[in-house]
Amino acid sequence: MSATPSSFWEMDELRIITGAMVILGGATALLVVMPYLLLKDVPPPAGLKPYTSVQLTGRQVYIANGCVYCHSQQPRDIKQAPDALRGWGRASVAGDYAHDTPHLLGTMRTGPDLLNIGARQPSKDWQLGHLYQPRAYTPGSIMPAYPFLFDVRQGAAQPGETVVNLPPAFAKEGQVVVAKPEALALVEYLLSLDRTYPALAPRATPPEGAKP
Ligand code: HEC
Numbered sequence: 708m709s710a711t712p713s714s715f716w717e718m719d720e721l722r723i724i725t726g727a728m729v730i731l732g733g734a735t736a737l738l739v740v741m742p743y744l745l746l747k748d749v750p751p752p753a754g755l756k757p758y759t760s761v762q763l764t765g766r767q768v769y770i771a772n773g774c775v776y777c778h779s780q781q782p783r784d785i786k787q788a789p790d791a792l793r794g795w796g797r798a799s800v801a802g803d804y805a806h807d808t809p810h811l812l813g814t815m816r817t818g819p820d821l822l823n824i825g826a827r828q829p830s831k832d833w834q835l836g837h838l839y840q841p842r843a844y845t846p847g848s849i850m851p852a853y854p855f856l857f858d859v860r861q862g863a864a865q866p867g868e869t870v871v872n873l874p875p876a877f878a879k880e881g882q883v884v885v886a887k888p889e890a891l892a893l894v895e896y897l898l899s900l901d902r903t904y905p906a907l908a909p910r911a912t913p914p915e916g917a918k919p
Contacts, residue, residue: 751805754904758806758896765896768889769811772853779813780822780900796823800906818850825901834894835871835886843877856890859883 751757758766769775782790784798791797799822804810828834833844839857841848857871864870864883869891871884886894 746801749801749805752800752802752904752906755803755805755902756899758899761892762896762899764889765892765894765899766811768856768893769896772893774821775811775813777813777815777817777850778819778821779816780810780820781812782820782822790820793819794827795820796826796903797906799902803902803906821897821900822902823900825898826903829898831894831898832872834897835869835890836873838890838893839871839884840873840877843874853890856887856893858885858887860885 781799782795782797785791803822804812837844837850838853840852840854841850842852860883861881862883864885869886871886872878873884
């Protein structure tokens with residue numbers, strides 16, 4: 708075949724590559740650079756405390772055990788989902804995640820949203836027992852049990868150990884369930900999940916034209 712004179716619309720490698728680069732560059736600017744510039748200086752809200760080192764260890768346990776695959780951490784606005792009515796809290800704002808690297812927003816909601824679980828279920832006993840055996844607290848729960856975060860032994864616990872007080876139907880005679888440090892750290896992290904402070908700081912002066 709003889710070469711035909713090239714027209715503007717004719718595809719060649721250079722045009723395909725250039726076009727792909729332009730599209731990729733545009734998408735990166737829109738989806739990576741712009742959100743980064745918009746959110747990089749968002750200050751943490753006054754009510755948000757930084758995580759302690761134990762809570763950060765617990766956060767790693769949360770990541771390592773795949774909790775994020777079933778639990779989101781992003782209550783939505785009432786226009787999008789009835790999350791506030793479910794008791795999951797107000798719609799989250801960017802500042803709520805100021806200390807979250809990497810964020811654990813999640814996409815699946817096989818279980819409830821956990822951004823405010825510390826406020827909703829502040830009992831350490833409940834949290835430990837539920838991790839050891841979810842079905843002891845929520846009959847029919849499809850959440851996996853995490854028994855490897857606990858030591859199950861015959862006899863008594865050592866001084867200083869945290870014993871899990873299971874409901875009578877699940878507690879075995881002579882057996883003691885002791886929380887390992889991973890379980891204790893994970894529960895410290897869960898209890899720290901509390902974004903119930905107001906999303907926006909009250910304005911010092913009301914905006915112009917606002918009704919008194
Ligand atoms: C396969 C999906 C799945 C995984 C993985 C999973 N969960 Fe769950 N989780 C659920 C479901 C479903 C429920 C609701 C039933 C229940 O309370 O057990 C739930 C409930 C909970 C609750 C109680 C929420 C409430 O509002 O009462 C907490 C706390 C929780 N999960 C923490 C965790 C943690 C921490 C991990 C990781 C160690 C985890 N879950 C892993 C599915 C999952």
